[in-house]
Amino acid sequence: MSNQWAVAGVDLHLDLDPALSRRGGLERALREAIRAGRLAPGARLPATRKLAVELGLARNTVAAAYDQLVAEGYLTARRGAGTQVAPLPRADPPATAATPLPPSPRHDLTPGSPDVSTFPTAAWLRATRRALTAAPASVHGYGDPRGRVELRTALAEYLGRTRGVRATPERIVVTSGYAQALALLASVVDGPVAMEDPGLPFHRDVVARAGRPVVPLPVDDRGATTPADVAAAVVTPAHQYPTGVPLHPSRRHALTAWARESGGLLVEDDYDGEFRYDRRPLGAVQGTAPDHVVYAGSASKTLGPGVRLGWLVLPPRWLDPVVDAKLHADHHTEVVGQLALADLIGTHAYDRHIRGCRQRYRHRRDQLVQRLDDLGIPAHGVSAGLHALVEHPDETAVLARAAARGLALSGLRPHWHDPDHAARQGIVVGYATPAEHAYRAALDALARTLTT
Numbered sequence: 001m002s003n004q005w006a007v008a009g010v011d012l013h014l015d016l017d018p019a020l021s022r023r024g025g026l027e028r029a030l031r032e033a034i035r036a037g038r039l040a041p042g043a044r045l046p047a048t049r050k051l052a053v054e055l056g057l058a059r060n061t062v063a064a065a066y067d068q069l070v071a072e073g074y075l076t077a078r079r080g081a082g083t084q085v086a087p088l089p090r091a092d093p094p095a096t097a098a099t100p101l102p103p104s105p106r107h108d109l110t111p112g113s114p115d116v117s118t119f120p121t122a123a124w125l126r127a128t129r130r131a132l133t134a135a136p137a138s139v140h141g142y143g144d145p146r147g148r149v150e151l152r153t154a155l156a157e158y159l160g161r162t163r164g165v166r167a168t169p170e171r172i173v174v175t176s177g178y179a180q181a182l183a184l185l186a187s188v189v190d191g192p193v194a195m196e197d198p199g200l201p202f203h204r205d206v207v208a209r210a211g212r213p214v215v216p217l218p219v220d221d222r223g224a225t226t227p228a229d230v231a232a233a234v235v236t237p238a239h240q241y242p243t244g245v246p247l248h249p250s251r252r253h254a255l256t257a258w259a260r261e262s263g264g265l266l267v268e269d270d271y272d273g274e275f276r277y278d279r280r281p282l283g284a285v286q287g288t289a290p291d292h293v294v295y296a297g298s299a300s301k302t303l304g305p306g307v308r309l310g311w312l313v314l315p316p317r318w319l320d321p322v323v324d325a326k327l328h329a330d331h332h333t334e335v336v337g338q339l340a341l342a343d344l345i346g347t348h349a350y351d352r353h354i355r356g357c358r359q360r361y362r363h364r365r366d367q368l369v370q371r372l373d374d375l376g377i378p379a380h381g382v383s384a385g386l387h388a389l390v391e392h393p394d395e396t397a398v399l400a401r402a403a404a405r406g407l408a409l410s411g412l413r414p415h416w417h418d419p420d421h422a423a424r425q426g427i428v429v430g431y432a433t434p435a436e437h438a439y440r441a442a443l444d445a446l447a448r449t450l451t452t
């Protein structure tokens with residue numbers, strides 16, 4: 001038997017074990033709810049008559065169960081105050097995690113995140129309020145698997161204006177971040193997927209879990225090379241992750257020629273394309289071959305990974321398969337965030353936020369480069385993005401010294417498809433990650449780690 005009842009206006013689900021007597025079942029269910037904290041100290045229980053009606057039990061049964069739990073110390077009963085959960089219920093020992101969580105680092109220079117303390121909370125709140133006030137109730141129903149048309153329309157304009165992407169709202173699919181976008185793409189291609197070597201190991205796992213073999217796509221000082229015998233290739237042209245190399249014009253041409261001639265799908269992961277500092281802006285490759293390149297973007301670097309909003313601009317022949325995969329993955333992405341982002345883009349608050357971030361990160365980049373320069377250490381891939389590559393012959397030793405100082409860093413080695421035969425070693429420094437006030441101390445810790 002199971003039932004649901006309300007304590008101080010809060011619904012509580014109780015499972016009454018049919019193997020026990022009614023009284024025994026109710027006692028056990030109440031004990032477990034108190035032990036698990038689902039019934040908090042001080043919570044007032046319903047009157048015996050009321051609970052008896054709700055649970056379909058005799059009033060005496062409920063009264064006897066309450067008496068028993070009062071005797072055991074789980075409940076208190078005072079005239080006028082009714083029956084309440086005792087103030088200090090006996091607590092089970094706290095559950096110990098199978099793997100203890102690592103302590104959070106004192107300094108964090110791992111790549112992959114912007115400074116999330118700069119999230120534009122006030123602007124986001126205003127955008128959400130405006131968007132929800134204007135939206136019809138139907139936005140809370142099931143909708144288009146491609147996502148809200150408001151966001152797709154805003155993105156088509158924004159991506160065309162800022163990244164040279166050729167997009168129409170019809171060809172955009174909003175996803176739960178790039179991670180889902182990549183999983184959807186991997187699920188619709190028929191064959192191996194070439195991924196940059198070095199590249200982000202997590203994304204290789206995403207593709208492999210979608211059931212596609214992953215093959216290395218070598219990267220050199222001109223960026224990704226051209227693949228062969230694969231169904232798709234995934235590249236980061238604006239700022240190769242993690243080397244930071246921009247894709248050379250000859251390679252851009254070679255990759256789009258490959259996609260045109262082989263019918264392969266070229267995926268452009270433009271994860272940090274908004275952040276460029278002192279080189280000419282590089283438009284998206286998609287703008288030169290919109291029928292052969294999928295453009296992928298994300299709010300993870302501009303707003304924060306917690307937003308979990310990404311987008312694909314798809315060539316016509318890939319649109320239906322991806323929309324179908326998205327529908328079957330989760331119907332569509334959560335709507336309120338989409339509406340807020342559409343408003344943020346439409347009012348240009350998004351542009352303003354990015355401009356502010358770009359200035360801050362450029363300054364941080366300059367400080368990092370200067371600091372390393374003083375130590376005679378070159379920083380690679382620093383003309384754009386939010387990370388730098390610092391080569392070092394003994395990455396393991398650097399990471400161990402960093403850990404001892406409470407400095408979180410990411411090594412280059414795991415980025416290689418075969419980490420045991422890493423062509424180069426080093427550290428990928430995510431200089432956008434710390435909050436502004438913590439950046440200088442993080443740089444000090446990095447400098448000491450690299451020199452001692």
Ligand SMILES: Cc1ncc(COP(=O)(O)O)c(C=O)c1O
Pocket residue numbers: 111112113176177178179180200236241269271297298299300305309310
């Ligand atoms: C290479 C690369 N692509 C894309 C992303 C964005 O991924 P998501 O939108 O799933 O957060 C990241 C984030 O760290 C990244 O490093």
